[in-house]
Amino acid sequence: MVSKKLFIETLGCAMNSRDSEHMIAQLREKEGYETTDDLKSADLIIINTCSVREKPVAKLFSELGVFNKKKKEGAKIGVCGCTASHLGDEIIKRAPYVSFVLGARNVSKITEVLNRERAVEVDINYDESSFAFNDFRTSPYKAYINISIGCDKSCTYCIVPKTRGDEISIPVDLILREASRAVERGAKEVFLLGQNVNNYGRRFSGEHEKINFTELLRRLSRIEGLSRIRFTSPHPFHMDDEFIEEFARNPKICKSMHMPLQSGSSKVLRDMKRGYSKEWFLDRVEKLRSVSPEVSISTDIIVAFPGESDEDFEDTLDVMRRVKFDQIFSFKYSARPETEAEHFTNTVDDDVASRRLTTLQNLATDILDEKNKTHLGKIYSVYFEDLIQDYYVSGRSDNNLVVKVKGSDELLGQFRDVEITAIGRTILTGEIVG
Known part of the structure; x- marks a missing residue:
C-alpha cells in the first residue's frame, strides 16, 4: 500500500514546531501519512502559522496562493496554528480552496478535521493538556516537550492569549513519561516549552499533583541517561531565588537563560503590563550571574512601543550595556489585532522606530563581537x-x-x-x- 504524503510548513516559535510534530505523529498513526519535502507530490499540505508579528500573517495568504497553484489535483490544504485561531472561518472566506482550519489549542483534533470539508476548529478554551499524543520527533538527539499550553499574562502588545487561551499546566506524569521515552530512543537533551515556563503549576485541569517549575526540573534531572535540560521562556516576574539557585546548582540544567526584557524603561514596561520594572530585571540578572557566572543570557526587545520617548529608549540601551546579552531578538513594534495596544494612539514615527532598531542592533553586534573574542582558545x-x-x-x-x-x-x-x-x-x- 502506497502511503499518503504530507507536506508541512511551520512558521514561528518552537511551540509551533512541536505542534507540527504532534500533527505529524497523529496523521502517521491514524491516517497513514508520511512526510515529504516535495509540495507537488503531497496529498495534504499544512501551513502551521504564527501571528505574533504582522509579517507572518501577511505571508499566510500569499503562501496559500502559491500552494494552491502548485498542489496536485485533489490535494487538501489545511491552515493551523495561531493565525488560524484568530482568523477562523475568515481564512476559508478569503481562500475558499482551503479544506480546514485548526487553531493552536486544537492540535489533537487534526485527524477529525481532515475528513470534514471546510471544517473550522478554533476553540481557545479547548483543553488538551492531558491528551497523549503519538510520538514523532524531527531530531532523535533532542526532545522538545510542551509543559503548558496557553498564557495567563495580559501584555498589551501580545495576541498569544487570544490564540492559545488560558494557561494550563500539563500533568507532571505525562511530562516525565514523554521525557523518559525520548531518552530511551536516544535523546540526551530535553527542551521544555511554554509561554511562561517558570509559571508551571499555577493551574492544572482536573485532579493532578501540584508542583512548581523548580520541582519539575529536579524530577526531570533524575531521569537516567538524560544529560541536559533546556527551557524557554521563563518570565522575569517569576524568577524567584529558589528557581535561580536550582538553575545554578543542578548540573543537568544548561547554563543558558532566555530572559525577555521587551523594554528597559520601567514606564514602557508598565504600559506593556509586563509586571516588573527595569530595576527588578537588573536585580534578577545580578542574582543569576552571582550564582552562575558562566551563564549566557539572551533576550527579546521591542523598540518604538507606543509612547516610547528618547529617554525610554536610552533606558533600554542602558540595560543592554549593563547586561551585555549574548543574543538578542529585536523588532519594531507592530500592532496586533485584539490587543490593548492596538488602540493606543501615541504611536512612534516609523523613521524614528527604524533608527532606534538600527542603533539597538549595532550595539548588540558590538557587544557580541567583544564577547566572542573571549571564547577563542577555550x-x-x-x-x-x-x-x-x-x-x-x-x-x-x-x-x-x-x-x-x-x-x-x-x-x-x-x-x-x-x-x-x-x-x-x-x-x-x-x-x-x-
Whole structure:
C-alpha cells in the first residue's frame, strides 16, 4: 500500500514546531501519512502559522496562493496554528480552496478535521493538556516537550492569549513519561516549552499533583541517561531565588537563560503590563550571574512601543550595556489585532522606530563581537546534533554557543570536548580535543 504524503510548513516559535510534530505523529498513526519535502507530490499540505508579528500573517495568504497553484489535483490544504485561531472561518472566506482550519489549542483534533470539508476548529478554551499524543520527533538527539499550553499574562502588545487561551499546566506524569521515552530512543537533551515556563503549576485541569517549575526540573534531572535540560521562556516576574539557585546548582540544567526584557524603561514596561520594572530585571540578572557566572543570557526587545520617548529608549540601551546579552531578538513594534495596544494612539514615527532598531542592533553586534573574542582558545563540551555543509558537524555547548567541527555523522548524538579556533557571529569553529 502506497502511503499518503504530507507536506508541512511551520512558521514561528518552537511551540509551533512541536505542534507540527504532534500533527505529524497523529496523521502517521491514524491516517497513514508520511512526510515529504516535495509540495507537488503531497496529498495534504499544512501551513502551521504564527501571528505574533504582522509579517507572518501577511505571508499566510500569499503562501496559500502559491500552494494552491502548485498542489496536485485533489490535494487538501489545511491552515493551523495561531493565525488560524484568530482568523477562523475568515481564512476559508478569503481562500475558499482551503479544506480546514485548526487553531493552536486544537492540535489533537487534526485527524477529525481532515475528513470534514471546510471544517473550522478554533476553540481557545479547548483543553488538551492531558491528551497523549503519538510520538514523532524531527531530531532523535533532542526532545522538545510542551509543559503548558496557553498564557495567563495580559501584555498589551501580545495576541498569544487570544490564540492559545488560558494557561494550563500539563500533568507532571505525562511530562516525565514523554521525557523518559525520548531518552530511551536516544535523546540526551530535553527542551521544555511554554509561554511562561517558570509559571508551571499555577493551574492544572482536573485532579493532578501540584508542583512548581523548580520541582519539575529536579524530577526531570533524575531521569537516567538524560544529560541536559533546556527551557524557554521563563518570565522575569517569576524568577524567584529558589528557581535561580536550582538553575545554578543542578548540573543537568544548561547554563543558558532566555530572559525577555521587551523594554528597559520601567514606564514602557508598565504600559506593556509586563509586571516588573527595569530595576527588578537588573536585580534578577545580578542574582543569576552571582550564582552562575558562566551563564549566557539572551533576550527579546521591542523598540518604538507606543509612547516610547528618547529617554525610554536610552533606558533600554542602558540595560543592554549593563547586561551585555549574548543574543538578542529585536523588532519594531507592530500592532496586533485584539490587543490593548492596538488602540493606543501615541504611536512612534516609523523613521524614528527604524533608527532606534538600527542603533539597538549595532550595539548588540558590538557587544557580541567583544564577547566572542573571549571564547577563542577555550574548551567546551559540545553536543552534536546537525550535519552542515562542507563536511562539518554542529552542536551546542552547555551555555548555548553554536560550534562546528570537521566531521561526519558518527559525531551526531555525541558529547565531545572542543577547543575554539575561529570566531563568527553566529557560529564558532573548533577542533575536537577529547
